[in-house]
Amino acid sequence: MPLLHVATxxxxxxxxxxxxxxxxxxRAAIGIASQVIxxxxxxxxxxxxxxxxxxIVAELTWSxxxxxxxxxxxxxxxxxxxxxxxxxxxxxxYAHGYLRPYFQSDRNIGVHYALLNFVSLSYLIIYSVExxxxxxxxxxxxxxxxxxxxxxDYRNQKVRFAGFNYLVSTHLGVLFLITAFLVLFSxxxxxxxxxxxxxxxxxxxxxxxTFLLLVASFGLKSAFFPAHTWLPRxxxxxxxxxxxxxxxxxxKAGLYGLLRFTLLMGAPDEWMGWFLIAFALLSxxxxxxxxxxxxDLKRLLGYSSTENVGIACLGFGLGYLGLxxxxxxxxxxxxxxxxxxxxxxAIFKCLLFYAAGAVYSATHSVDIERLGGLARRMPQTxxxxxxxxxxxxxxxxLNGFVSEFLLYSALFDDSVVGGQNRGLLVLAATVLAFVxxxxxxxxxxxxxxxxxxxxxxxxxxxxxxxxxxxxSALYILSALLFVFGLVPQVGxxxxxxxxxxxxxxxxxxxxxxxxxxxxxxxxxxxxxxSVAVLLLxxxxxxxxxxxxxxxxxxxxxxxxxxxxxxxxxxxxxxxxSGHLASYYKTLLPMKVTQRLPTGLFPAEAHLRMHAVDAVxxxxxxxxxxxxxxxxxxxEKTPQSPRIAFAVGLLVLVATIALVLASTGGxx
Amino acid sequence: xxxxLVLHLLGLVLLPFLLPGVINRVKAWWGGRRGAPLLQPFWxxxxxxxxxxxxxxxxxxxxxxxxxxxxxxxxxASLLAPLVPGAGIFPFANDFVAFAYVVGxxxxxxxxxxxxxxxxxxxMGTAREATFAVFAEPALFLVLGTxxxxxxxxxxxxxxxxxxxxxxxxxxxxxxxxxxxxLIESARLPVDDPTTHLELTMxxxxxxxDHSGVDLAMMQYAAGLKLTLYAGMLAALVNPFPAxxxxxxxxxxxxxxxxxxxxxxxFVESLVARLRMRLIPQFAFVIAALGVVALLLASxxxxxx
Numbered sequence: 002m003p004l005l006h007v008a009t010x011x012x013x014x015x016x017x018x019x020x021x022x023x024x025x026x027x028r029a030a031i032g033i034a035s036q037v038i039x040x041x042x043x044x045x046x047x048x049x050x051x052x053x054x055x056x057i058v059a060e061l062t063w064s065x066x067x068x069x070x071x072x073x074x075x076x077x078x079x080x081x082x083x084x085x086x087x088x089x090x091x092x093x094x095y096a097h098g099y100l101r102p103y104f105q106s107d108r109n110i111g112v113h114y115a116l117l118n119f120v121s122l123s124y125l126i127i128y129s130v131e132x133x134x135x136x137x138x139x140x141x142x143x144x145x146x147x148x149x150x151x152x153x154d155y156r157n158q159k160v161r162f163a164g165f166n167y168l169v170s171t172h173l174g175v176l177f178l179i180t181a182f183l184v185l186f187s188x189x190x191x192x193x194x195x196x197x198x199x200x201x202x203x204x205x206x207x208x209x210x211t212f213l214l215l216v217a218s219f220g221l222k223s224a225f226f227p228a229h230t231w232l233p234r235x236x237x238x239x240x241x242x243x244x245x246x247x248x249x250x251x252x253k254a255g256l257y258g259l260l261r262f263t264l265l266m267g268a269p270d271e272w273m274g275w276f277l278i279a280f281a282l283l284s285x286x287x288x289x290x291x292x293x294x295x296x297d298l299k300r301l302l303g304y305s306s307t308e309n310v311g312i313a314c315l316g317f318g319l320g321y322l323g324l325x326x327x328x329x330x331x332x333x334x335x336x337x338x339x340x341x342x343x344x345x346x347a348i349f350k351c352l353l354f355y356a357a358g359a360v361y362s363a364t365h366s367v368d369i370e371r372l373g374g375l376a377r378r379m380p381q382t383x384x385x386x387x388x389x390x391x392x393x394x395x396x397x398x399l400n401g402f403v404s405e406f407l408l409y410s411a412l413f414d415d416s417v418v419g420g421q422n423r424g425l426l427v428l429a430a431t432v433l434a435f436v437x438x439x440x441x442x443x444x445x446x447x448x449x450x451x452x453x454x455x456x457x458x459x460x461x462x463x464x465x466x467x468x469x470x471x472x473s474a475l476y477i478l479s480a481l482l483f484v485f486g487l488v489p490q491v492g493x494x495x496x497x498x499x500x501x502x503x504x505x506x507x508x509x510x511x512x513x514x515x516x517x518x519x520x521x522x523x524x525x526x527x528x529x530x531s532v533a534v535l536l537l538x539x540x541x542x543x544x545x546x547x548x549x550x551x552x553x554x555x556x557x558x559x560x561x562x563x564x565x566x567x568x569x570x571x572x573x574x575x576x577x578s579g580h581l582a583s584y585y586k587t588l589l590p591m592k593v594t595q596r597l598p599t600g601l602f603p604a605e606a607h608l609r610m611h612a613v614d615a616v617x618x619x620x621x622x623x624x625x626x627x628x629x630x631x632x633x634x635x636e637k638t639p640q641s642p643r644i645a646f647a648v649g650l651l652v653l654v655a656t657i658a659l660v661l662a663s664t665g666g667x668x
Numbered sequence: 669x670x671x672x673l674v675l676h677l678l679g680l681v682l683l684p685f686l687l688p689g690v691i692n693r694v695k696a697w698w699g700g701r702r703g704a705p706l707l708q709p710f711w712x713x714x715x716x717x718x719x720x721x722x723x724x725x726x727x728x729x730x731x732x733x734x735x736x737x738x739x740x741x742x743x744x745a746s747l748l749a750p751l752v753p754g755a756g757i758f759p760f761a762n763d764f765v766a767f768a769y770v771v772g773x774x775x776x777x778x779x780x781x782x783x784x785x786x787x788x789x790x791x792m793g794t795a796r797e798a799t800f801a802v803f804a805e806p807a808l809f810l811v812l813g814t815x816x817x818x819x820x821x822x823x824x825x826x827x828x829x830x831x832x833x834x835x836x837x838x839x840x841x842x843x844x845x846x847x848x849x850x851l852i853e854s855a856r857l858p859v860d861d862p863t864t865h866l867e868l869t870m871x872x873x874x875x876x877x878d879h880s881g882v883d884l885a886m887m888q889y890a891a892g893l894k895l896t897l898y899a900g901m902l903a904a905l906v907n908p909f910p911a912x913x914x915x916x917x918x919x920x921x922x923x924x925x926x927x928x929x930x931x932x933x934x935f936v937e938s939l940v941a942r943l944r945m946r947l948i949p950q951f952a953f954v955i956a957a958l959g960v961v962a963l964l965l966a967s968x969x970x971x972x973x
Contacts (some may be wrong), residue, residue, distance in 0.1 A: 374786070377726045387730070387780075396773040397766070409765045413813060415822050424967025427813035432960075434768070434809035435802070441776055442798040449783030455726055524759035530744060530770060537740035538733075545736070547880055551720040558724040558785045559878050561867045572783075572791025581799045584949065634886070 002059045002072075005125065008042040011035045012122045016115035025110040032114025036093050039121060040086040047079035051498050055624075071131040071193060076498030077264065078128035081257050083345055085124045085250050085496065088351055091474050092242040092250075093117050098470030099242055099358055113153065119146040120251060127254050133182040133192040140254070144171045147251055151239040161233075163238035170231035174221030178258075182212035198265040206661065208266065212273060215262050216280065216363075222255030223310040223506065225280065226287040230617040233295075237367075241358020244299055248306040248354065249347040256313060256343060260336075260499075263317070266639045268507050274321030278429060281318055285311030285436045290585050290604045292443040293578045294612035298357045298367040301447055304348065305393060306435060312405065313342040315433065319411045319426075320503060329508050329516045331414055337520050338407030338502040341492050345400040345485055351391040352478035356386035359471055360451065363464035369574040371458035378464045383452040385475040390444035392482045395437050398531030400485035403492065403524060408433065410523050455568045486533030487531060489524040493517070564653050575610045588615050675919040676757055679900065680746055680928075684892030685710040687899060687930045691856075694934025711891065713885045721881030726786045734781030735879065735886040741774030742890040742897075743912065748824060749898035751926075752918045755911035756825030764812045764824040768805060775801055782875035789867045793874035796945065800859070800871070803952030804852045810959030811845045815840065815905070818966035825911075828904040828950075839905060841962040845955045846902045847932070852952065854895035857937045859948055869942075899929040 015035020019028040050056060056075040063070055063594065074082070093114065100110060119142055126139030148171070152164035180193070188207060189196040201208055217228075224232040236244040288307030295301035316339025323331030359382040360375060361367050376383035392399035412430040417423050454460075466472065485492050501513045560566045582589045591610050598606040689706040696703025705711070723731065746769040750756045756763065779797055782790040815827040818838045852859045855872035867874050876887045903925035909918040943951060 006730045221913045305901055329817045374726070376730065377782075380728075383728075390778070391773070394772070394776065396769055396776060402769055406762070406765060406769075410762050413765070413816055413822060415816075415820060420817070420967040423817050424963055427810070427963055427967075430813050431956075435806040437769070437772070438802045438805035441772055442802050445776055445779045445783070445794070445798055449780050453728065453730060453780065453784040454786035454791075523761055526758070526763070527766050529758075530748070530766050533744050533747075534737075534740050534770065535771070537743060538736045541736045541739055541886075545886075548717065549721075549882065553881075554720060554722045555725050556722050558726050560787065561789050561877070566787070568786070570788045571786050572788055572795060577791065577795045577798075578943070580795065581802060610746055 002046070004042045004046040005057070005074075005129075008046070009122065009125055011038040012041070012118045012125075015039075016118040019114045019118075020109065022111070025104040025108075028109070028111035029100075029104075029114055032111070032117060033090070033093050035099065035118060036090045036121060039118075040090045043082055043086045043125070047074060047082050050074060050076060051495060053498060057183075061135075066243050067132070067134045067192070069132075070135045071195070072129045073131045074129045076502050076591065077257070077260055080340065080344075080495060080499050081128045081253065082124055083112040084126075084347055085253070086121060088250050088347055089117060089121050089124075089246055089326070091351070091477060092246045093360070095242045095245075095355055095471050096240070096467045098472075099240060099362060101468065101470075102362075113150070116146045116150050117620050118245075120246065123251075124254075128257065130275050131194040133186070133194070133197070137175070140175060143251055143254060144168070144175070147171075147247055150243040151235050151247075152239050153243065154238070155236075155461070160238040163234040167231045167235040169230070170221060174218045174228070174255075177214050177218035177221070181211050181218065184214070194261075194265055197262075198267070201262070201266040204270060211269075212262075212266070212269075216259065216277070218235070219255040219258040220280070221283075222258070223252050223314075223538065224255075225310060225314070226284040226307055227484050229284070229288065229304070229307045229615045230614055230620065232306060233291075233300040233303040233614065236306075236354075237297050237300045239600070241299070241354050241361060244303065244352040245354035245358075248303060249350040252306070252310075253343055253347065256310060256317075256339075259314070259317065260340075263321070264502060264506070268324050269321045271322065271325040274318050274325060277318030277321055278315055279318075281311045281314035282432045282436075283311070284308070285315065286432060287588060289436045289439045289443065290588055291612075291614070293439060294575075294582050294589050294591075296369045296612070298360065298369060298447060298451065299354065301369075301443065302350065302357060304354050305440070305443070306346075306348065308440065309342065309346040309350070309393070312433070312436065312661040313339045313406065314403075315339070315429070316342060316408050316411065319408070322422075323411075324503070324507050326418065326648060327507060328414075328416055328498070328505050329511055330416055330519055331411055332504050332507075333500050333519060334411035334414065334523075336408055336503045337496050337517075338404055338411060340496040341407060342404035344492060344495065345392070345404045347476055348478055348481045348485065349389045349401060350567060352385055352475065352482070353389040353393065355471065355474050355478065356389060358384050359385075359467040359475070361463075362467055362471070364461045366458075366461060369447065371401075371456075371461060373457045373568065373571065374453065374455040375464055376452040378451075379466045381472060381475065383448075383464045385479050386452060387448055388479050388482055390448045392443045394441040396441065398486050398491070398529065398535055399482045402527065402531070403486055403489050405437065406524065406527050407434070407520055408470035410520075442578075442581065446574060450572070450574055450577065454571050456573060457568050458575070459568075487528055488612055489521065489528060493521055506529070513566050582612070590615055590618060622639035671756060675923065676747075676751055679751060679896060679923075680743065680893065681876045683896040683899075684889055685713065687895055687926065688892055690927060690930040691934045691937065695938050698934070698938035709888070713889060714887035716880075716888075716923040717882055719881040724785050724878050727781075727784045727878070730777075730786040731781045731878075732883075734777040734784075735883040735890075735932065737777040738774045738781075738890045738895075739886045741770045741777075742893040745770045745774070746893055746897040746900075749897045749901050750825035750828055750904040750913075751913040752825070752922045753828040753904045753907050753909075754825055755915070755918075756823060759823040759825050761822045763808075764816070764827070765908070767824060768808055768812075768926050771894070772801075772805065776782055778875060778887075781879070782877075785878045787878065789874050790877055792868070793871050796871045796948075797875060800852060800948055803949045804849060804955075807845065807952055807955040807959055808849055810956055810963065811842050811849070812960065814959055814963040814966050815842055825904070828907075829910055838962045838966050841965075843902060843905050843960050845958040846898070846905060847929070847961070848951070848958075850895070850902065850929070851933070851936070852948070853898055854891065856895075857934055858940045858943045859951065861942050875893075896926070898924040902926075902929055915964075 019031040059072040061070040068645040123139045123143035150169045221228040285308050291304040294303050316335045320335030345476045393399040395401040395405040412426045511590045595608040688709045693703045747757050779794045782794045819827045821827045860871040903922040907921050911918040
């Protein structure tokens with residue numbers, strides 16, 4: 002625990018100093034230095050916990066009404082701290098390169114670094130407290146710090162709007178969380194998680210209502226569909242490293258909350274498992290379908306977060322089913338697969354955002370329709386983005402494939418009893434395959450149109466790879482993709498202790514080590530497959546080089562007889578996804594403005610396509626017309642006794658339902 | 669075991685040339701021509717290997733890497749996929765998932781190489797390939813997942829074993845679905861026309877327009893291999909002789925069935941007009957519908973329920 006105290010102190014002191022001292026370079030250096038110290042201390046503290054040592058426990062006394070806050074870092078908290086802290090540090094390093102142009106200006110960079118320190122501080126609180134008040138405090142620090150980080154470019158009205166949108170959405174989530182906590186408080190008269198656990202252990206209405214409230218809140222935090230609308234805006238508006246941290250790290254707190262309360266709740270009901278699976282797949286499908294039509298690279302990556310939290314949550318749903326069916330193999334495959342996916346997603350999503358940020362710093366654009374041919378000018382960024390794309394599409398030999406393979410293994414697990422259950426899981430696997438295929442589609446489109454071919458906009462020129470600070474982040478994360486993809490022992494060692502906690506919920510006497518060996522046994526053959534592909538590519542390259550008859554010629558691209566190709570004639574993002582998008586019109590409404598050429602001598606013509614978010618579009622529509630509808634209703638109500646009666650009845654029913662819910666059906 | 673291993677490896681080398689040759693011969697026969705020699709694809713490949721490659725000045729390392737990845741993934745995939753029921757070369761739990769994703773990696777590099785040329789035609793082909801893959805891949809999972817459920821086994825070769833009374837319904841449905849999938853995945857009519865003369869109407873052929881010499885040879889070999897391994901899967905599913913009882917007989921039956929599949933493709937190509945591009949996803953939905961029916965049948969099996 003002393004290590005963590007020093008880490009907290011280092012973060013706070015660093016935040017203070019990097020605002021106070023003059024000179025932007027010094028401020029950044031102090032910020033990074035304090036993050037380095039804190040990260041190493043935290044890793045030193047939580048490392049033993051992940052190595053099967055007992056949890057770190059401490060108490061904090063505070064004034065009334067909180068009195069006593071219990072701090073406890075178990076395997077789950079340790080895992081989240083173990084990846085959140087280093088990745089935030091990497092973000093701070095990347096920021097040193099990304100914000101370089103501002104270093105000479107009179108803007109205080111220190112504030113930005115101080116906020117990054119506060120983000121790290123929020124992890125230390127959220128992942129350790131065992132008290133609702135403390136949890137909410139950490140939650141709020143994370144939300145406010147992230148909001149202020151998003152509106153870095155606050156002079157831009159669009160950025161301010163994106164930030165405000167985020168702020169409102171995240172607080173809607175807090176509202177659900179507070180409601181859930183109050184329901185539990187009314188049962189236990191305590192804000193301690195250990196007391197909550199007692200209340201949550203008994204099945205019934207209270208537990209069901211609390212579960213749904215918590216899922217709503219944590220789902221909003223992690224940007225599940227349909228609560229994802231803040232996410233693409235915020236991710237497109239924020240600086241690249243902030244988008245990366247929000248998507249990959251900060252909002253994983255939502256999934257952490259879900260897992261934490263699962264541990265408190267003990268064995269769940271079966272419907273909760275199916276509910277989570279359905280909820281997760283809905284997010285995965287809608288998130289990934291949205292990625293197919295985006296023209297803003299960072300927006301695209303933002304939507305893919307919705308997809309990936311869905312995939313991770315699918316694992317948790319399977320784990321729930323395993324808990325209710327007393328099937329320890331399914332528990333470990335589901336939870337270990339989901340946790341690994343969280344970890345892997347943090348790595349490849351940060352990498353992709355960093356590569357997109359490098360594109361933005363070089364070209365001042367992330368618009369797929371304007372870019373093209375960047376691979377020749379930014380080869381290292383291109384390799385990083387390609388690797389990230391292969392990983393996020395869950396293709397071998399990188400890490401995304403490893404975690405999704407575990408989830409498939411859970412879905413096709415033949416120890417599941419009941420033909421209907423297995424049939425439903427096969428259907429879920431089909432949906433997951435669809436998500437994977439669409440993800441490959443999106444990444445091919447994003448990488449192919451941005452980095453390959455030729456530039457679609459002649460005003461973009463002189464792009465080159467970023468400086469050492471940003472490149473180092475790309476190198477480290479790219480290397481991690483291979484480490485976690487080819488040596489699954491690393492990832493499985495990290496998630497072993499938390500996965501064991503979930504097995505222990507229902508199987509106390511079981512030999513956990515034996516169950517934890519199952520995923521490794523499943524993963525080793527696919528490592529063989531990945532290595533075989535890599536070796537074969539190498540061997541074929543050598544053979545091709547050796548067998549080549551003569552040096553290759555260079556010529557222009559075959560234009561099918563047309564000899565004057567122009568870059569604008571290349572396939573665009575909209576034309577690439579047009580056919581696929583036409584199958585999802587409800588989800589992907591297209592705003593099209595066009596003036597098509599007519600007659601023998603056509604005048605100027607144009608076609609503009611813009612994909613809008615269906616949920617947001619409808620929400621605004623309702624807000625827009627909703628006021629008028631409400632006004633109409635309010636006008637009518639006094640004259641129409643029927644409506645007044647209906648409204649009164651509704652209020653009465655809602656009140657009774659709430660009262661019943663809060664007493665758990667025991668009046 | 670040894671027999672099936674030898675067959676498997678021989679199949680990997682020979683059949684990617686032979687099966688397209690058979691298809692072409694059948695089409696020639698329907699057209700009243702004598703047709704090219706059965707091993708014409710092999711002689712074509714040999715000629716290509718001796719040619720000097722030409723690279724577009726727009727392309728990057730991705731273009732040169734792609735043929736290697738495409739061939740490597742096709743070879744690894746064909747080592748995972750069974751040709752006979754019950755005996756894979758490297759069987760492991762859920763190897764069919766690995767198979768599908770290895771194929772997916774090859775597809776991604778095939779598409780990226782096409783986009784690397786900056787050609788609008790190849791972009792068009794890529795968009796089509798990517799779109800149809802979105803519908804074909806889940807259909808494959810549905811079929812294989814159904815077979816896994818119906819057979820109660822978790823690896824690729826064993827899930828081709830017949831099992832239970834529903835096998836009489838589940839297997840034919842899945843076999844039909846696999847044959848339709850084969851037409852999509854190996855770019856045959858009515859999905860794609862390998863002999864069309866117009867780039868605007870192609871899918872697979874337009875993506876490899878700019879490949880030449882050894883690279884083109886690799887792409888064509890990989891395409892032949894993909895056809896072979898889908899035909900092999902189909903043969904393994906239809907083959908009534910499990911490999912562990914009568915390995916030689918099982919292997920010969922599978923081989924014969926693969927030739928029958930090639931002849932069937934030749935028949936389809938000669939008698940069916942190609943679909944409009946917009947109808948191809950519906951074609952994939954038919955596969956998915958067959959898969960769902962099979963899944964319903966398989967999941968109501970009494971011994972599992």
